[in-house]
Amino acid sequence: MPLHVAKHPVGIESRVVMLKSMLNLESNDDVVMVGLWGQGGIGKTTLVKALYNSTFRQFEGSCFLANVQETSKGCKDLVTLQEILLKDTLLLQQRLEVSTVDKGEGKWFGNGSRIIITTRDKHLLTCQGIYQDHVYEVEALDDSQACELLSKHASQTHQIRIDLVNGALNYAKDVWESTLMKFSRSPNKNFNNVLKISYEGLDENEKEIFLHIACFFRGWKREYTKKILESCDLETTARFEILVKRSLIRIESDILEMHDLIQLMGKDIVNQECCDDPGRRSKLWLYDDVDEVLSNDKEDCVVKAIVLKLPEWTEMCIHPNAFTKMRRLRLVILHNLQDSFQGPLCLPKGLRWFEWPGCARRITGYSSGSMKLVGIDMSKASTTVVPKQFKDLQQLKYINFSYCKSLICIPDLSCTPHLEKLVLSYCENLVEAHASIAYLEKLRVLTLDGCSRLGVFPNVLKTKRLQRLHLTNCKNLERFPDIPHKLESLTLLSIEGTATKELLSSIENLVSLEKLNLSVCKNLTLLEVVRLNWNFSRIILVVPN
Template identity: 60%
Template sequence: MASSSNLKKNYNVFLSFRGIDLRKNFVGHLYTALDQKGVDTFIDSEELRKGDQISATLLKAIEESHIAIIIFSEDYASSSWCLEEAVKIMECKEQGDLKVFPVFYKVEPREVRTPRDSYYKAMEKHEFKFGKDSEKVKRWKKALFDAGGLSGWPLNEGNESELIQEIVKKILTYLAQTALHVAKHPVGIDARVAELKSMLNLKSHEDVVMVGLWGQGGIGKTTLSKALYNAIFRQFDGSCFLANVREASKNSKDLVLLQEKLLFEILSLQQKLEVSNVDRGIILIQDRLRHKKVLLILNDVDDLRQLEALVGGRNWFGNGSRIIVTTRDKHLLTCYGIDQDHVYEVKPLSYHEARELLSNHAFLTLQELEIRTSLVYSVLNCAGGLPLALEVLGSCLRGKREDVWESTLKKISRIPNNTINGVLKISYDGLEENEKEIFLDIACFFKGEDSDCIMKVLHSCDLETTAGFDILIERSLISIDYGRLQMHDLIQSMGMDIVRQECRDDPRSRSRLWWYDDVVDALLSDVVRLANMTKI
């Protein structure tokens, strides 16, 4: 059976229930409450229920939903339709594509799980009709057993309106966990995500599994970890993707901010917990998360201190938790205690994958213009299967004639050892002066800042920012994610190196200064120079 994760999710919630009375009362009120909050909810119409076979429309709706709410009422098990829905729902849950919440409407969970009372009578009738050893009946019993054991909401003599508000609040909190943007053209991702899911052993809920993603810069570790996060994060009580840990943790104060972010996202808090210092943050993480099944991805880690402050040990988290660490330093994973069997090496794209990614960025249409195959092969060879290089080179060559491809290849051939930094600089060299200035300013000062604010700042410096930003985005040198300017750290490093090359020995002679020590040295040099002039 194909996983429903590959299907578009058209519904937030699927309601599974039995009986016209429920439809007019509890289920109807629940549907209205969800609808008023903007939750796209599937509720079947009676016209879909014809004959003995469950409608393909219903099965498809289950696959296309993020959440299923099963309302176990007294008559639920008497319907073969409802039982087939329950089977399908639990199958999708097992695949990790569906979150399931049961409501025990005036029945006990054990009555569903065993079954007993009305559920026992209903299953007896099904056994009489289909046979006691019928595979169909066995599937129904298993679905009831599994679903009856899930954590949900009991309702006997309580206030229905209060329960509905509680359910709506839970659903809204769950749906607030949003997926991450992965990439414009995520080539070669699905197979690698499948390998990682196997390594994570997601079916096991009894232990905490830690996995390391290791590979060189620009090879796609971040893209892969985001895709993995999207594929599995709904299977956990809470989740967090901590991006750019290396860059975001220059000192202990930065580590405190990461600890606060981790707690805020996993616990779905309304406001951040105040963490006074790293040691206090460690205690808070252990105390708040030790009984929670969490997914935590730490992206771009380069120091053991970061791991010790954020994911000190398996006993910090509840059973079933999964911790993923991406890094360029394989030895770091070993020091942290991740065994070799749980280190996933992110390898370069295959030739066919690399060609597909290059084509996606280099050609405006599916037709590859008139570019010779030999030129395309040469560019692929220069990129070495690195997605970042393929993306930047492809964007640089988009819509260009063969002579531009040939000229670009000549420039690359003059780069010592064909370094990734040099390959990326080819795209920078092809920019106009306005775009170069904007690019260097972003690389040195404004990465991660609000794009609208920075656009105004640079515009005040007589730079044409609207056109400039568009060109840099087209060249894959920058991106704007959720209103923030983003740039791959290798591209940022290339930009900073361009400024350093202006004068390596005298920071004062460079066009931009961003390191504290360089600024202090430049100011002190000016003070000394002015003092000497005063003496004269």
Template identity: 60%
Template sequence: MMGLWGQGGIGKTTLAKALYNDVFRQFEGSCFMANVRETSKGCRGLVTLQEILLKDILLPQQRLVVSNADRGINLIQHRLGRKKVLLILDDVDDLRQVNALAGEGMWFGNGSRIIFTTRDKHMLICQGIDEDHVYEVKALDRSEAHELLSKHAFPTHQKLEIRTDLVDSVLNHAKGLPLALEVLGSFLCGRREHVWESTLNKLSRIPNKNINDVLKISYDGLEENEKEIFLHITCFFREWNSEYIKKVLDSCDFEASIGFEILMERSLINIERGIVQVHDLIQLMGMDIVNQECCNDPRRRSRLWLYDDILDVLSSNMGDCAVKAVVLKPPELKEICIGANAFTKMRRLRLLIVRNVHNSFQGPIYLPNELRWFEWHGCALQIPEFSSGPKKLVGLDMSYCNITIVPKQLKDFQQLKYINFSNCESLISMPDLSCTPNLKELDLKDCKNLVEAHNSIAYHDKLQLLNLWGCSELSVFPNVIKSKNLQTLNLDGCRKFERFPNIPHELKGLKKLCLEGTAIKGLPTSIGNLISLERMFLHNCKSLVSLPSSIYKLQNLGNLGLDGCTNLSGFPKYEDLADPCMKAGLSKLRWLSLSKCNLSEVKFLEDLSCFPFLKELDLTWNNITSLPASFNKRDHLTHLDVTKCHQLREIHELPPFLDGLWAEGCESLQKNGDLTSIHHFIRRRLTMTDIFPHGQVRLSLSHTSMCGICRM
């Protein structure tokens, strides 16, 4: 069994037909079952399909009448169980169809092949088809698309010439979708340039019906949750970050995770490097569905995204409207005047995102209580007002706004999970988080005048992310941290932050700690209570003098960065920890960076029970003269960088599995030092022809420096 999977109009059926015509003679019987989805809808749908299957594979005089689907299954197994057959089931969308026509592969004789075409990848997986046997049919590349369009738009007998830019515009619109290329090519065949121009203008607003009807089949097969998510994405969130979109949709009472999975399985969306991608024609289809809710009156539509439509609705004084979501994001900064009660008539409004818009109205803005996500970047106002009664707001984003202080009214928002006041340079105090018990994320990045972090962050039960990056005036911070669910604490760039709080109890939540550029002089002994910490960055902490021996207790720490800590005396002695229960310190550390730390010796590397699985070590721009004798026993080390270690004179012996060595600018090593270990390293690499088949390593030496880029 195998599957051809892809979006509507992508060419699955065409490919399956070509495959069928190429190989059907190699089988004792064959059947191309077209339009399975449509045919199976009737009251005898599955039975009709079973009769077609038996008729096509058996001789016509052996035609069998099937009374019901169960009887049909028995007949297929009995009559075809010994035959080598080729069966193609085209446009399958339900496991019941598969179970009635093919069931398990064992229904047919040895050497049989069963091929499905479908828009739903999950159905193939449920059928037990391995991922390796699912072929994703992808859009045509530029040259293939041009060839297909030319075939339909410019037959050989046609003498009419069309401008290249118009042809390119059609190709850009179709984005390699064969259905669109065929439909548009056939429609434009024989038409003059002004018709091409008019057609393209129309298509930018209204999708072609023949193309749209095929694409819409995938949408019609979705459940309500997935339909709503799909319309939000096509109308608002194409090419936005997927995690952000999930956060917004979950806040609006949708189940985003399963929704995304289903939409990807149906080839309606794709996620590339965390960004949601949608084919142009599928996006047009989604927008058209919303526009068809009411063609002439935007107040009767569920979603608004066009600037003129939104302004029309906001300026209207007519009564209640159906709008549930508004995203206003013009490409250029717009100055508008939205009155105090402009949004109150949108009683169903759940989502409101405004970017690149300045409101000239100076009074308070009132918002409906049903609102779940409010985002207005650069708003000149304080936090908007809500009507009396329970507030349902989950996300509040007023970054780049002129907020000076967070009002006490925040206590009315018990459902708040996300607050973003980043780049609010006038903000001087952090809100009391005890009045928002469900808060998960607080982003105060680049609040340059923020002085004090409220004591409530120390005890908040739900807080997971606290971002204070770039709060250069922050100097007051709680003395302890007990937030058991805090996962990320970012204090990078807090230049006046001097004392890291005590951690009186073990915290299983905190995984990432960023203290780059702070004024801390040391870490508390209780740092060992961060038992789940995976990454800690202390780059450019110029006042940092020492690290406590309890740092060796961080048994989950994988990355540790100390670049530019110019006053650091080095690592503490492992024996100072005096913990007989620990066989190794920092046992999961893989990456350690100590660049520009003014180190003159690295004795802490002698003890192999410290970070025994270290893979990458950066010692660049230090004053070290040698590496420990035991250094060659670090069997897991693969990358060593000692660039610009001008005093380095000798490397006794390099680790056995080192793959990359950087030693540019180590003048003492070349002029006076021992290069034996490096020569051994190069010879060893040269003999590893199974890994490096060309057997070549470049080593460049000069009288001023050694370029030891022996990176294999």
């Protein structure tokens, strides 16, 4: 007998046609395995039932095994499933006894056999030898199909006007937002149990990455998120792809995305760590929870990460010692938060990433000893926030103090040998760049755009890994530094709008340069550029006006 598919099987027929072509039913020369892959609840089982109904009569025997993952928790349960498979496909009156279990192989099946597998984990298909041309990604219904399905459910016996359906859909958007808010407070256990199947198959590192994305980084750029997570000792190189294959996240135009219900499931996992005390949870992202933890001096706080992005400037009174006793704290990102306390900011030794644009606090005290801070962003700060020395911040890779109007000089950075990116754009009162930046061996990006008073710059540029140097609109900068060796990494150089009077001959050592911007350099003539006798064929050259 055919299987029950759905009361209103909308959008299924065309998908069945596609899958039947992948099965190559006309051939009996080999065994074909096809995989249906997609996130939980997307309709994989419904689709495969329809495919089964459309094809099973062409075979001598057939079997549909439902809920395999849920019913196969151990070898004993797998044996039971194998016995059912053998009984149904061989048309036996009673089960065969299977004494041991081993993985299935295509060669065990007779030529002409067709095996269809549904899964949320794409890797399970590839490890069975089912490759891309035999993997079908199950996607959601398009808008017209969704409208049709809603219409069929809404009008059991009567016709319904399409404008009413559209009106219902618009109303449903508001109801959906309200429902999501309700689920965020009290998630549906049945939904979560279904969605958590993919999550529970992850290793601990992958679980942490997923929870960070669910709680904090949905909608963020992949590369930026990767820097933050890796600074917190989470290995992301292959893990994003694993989460994609498990149908837990999507990557769209380099942006991390996930389904609303999957995100709520991730947040609920964190909330269940301690329902009534946010200080006993590993991650905080709601204002009230962050306020409760940071406004008090808690001894037993286990928080590892705080990310709070507010839509507009909001005030919070942060306790002077709020951060120092958070020994497990690794990540702090605070956007649009104004602290009513003006004392010094003291950070814990284990903190890896600190991002607080517009911070009004002074970083004058650290926990004693060397810190593990990898990234610091205190752009748009209203006070002189840069420490006079960085001797306790030897692990720093990323510094952003752009738009800090009170910053006058770049301090000695020789104690930060791992620094890769230094951004000091639009520090309009910055007059001096310390000579140490010229010797940072791992520095890749140096951005000083808009530092209109900058006049003192290192005379010699010796950092060999520099890839991008931005000096746009440094109107006081008259001299470009000497480059005593071939700089094989630098691909972009912008000195647009500077007061540079000449290009030194050593600039020819920029052997990998791809773009050179010299526009609005009023003291530089086109003749000065041409006399360098460069091979301009490989360079985008923006010349003086």
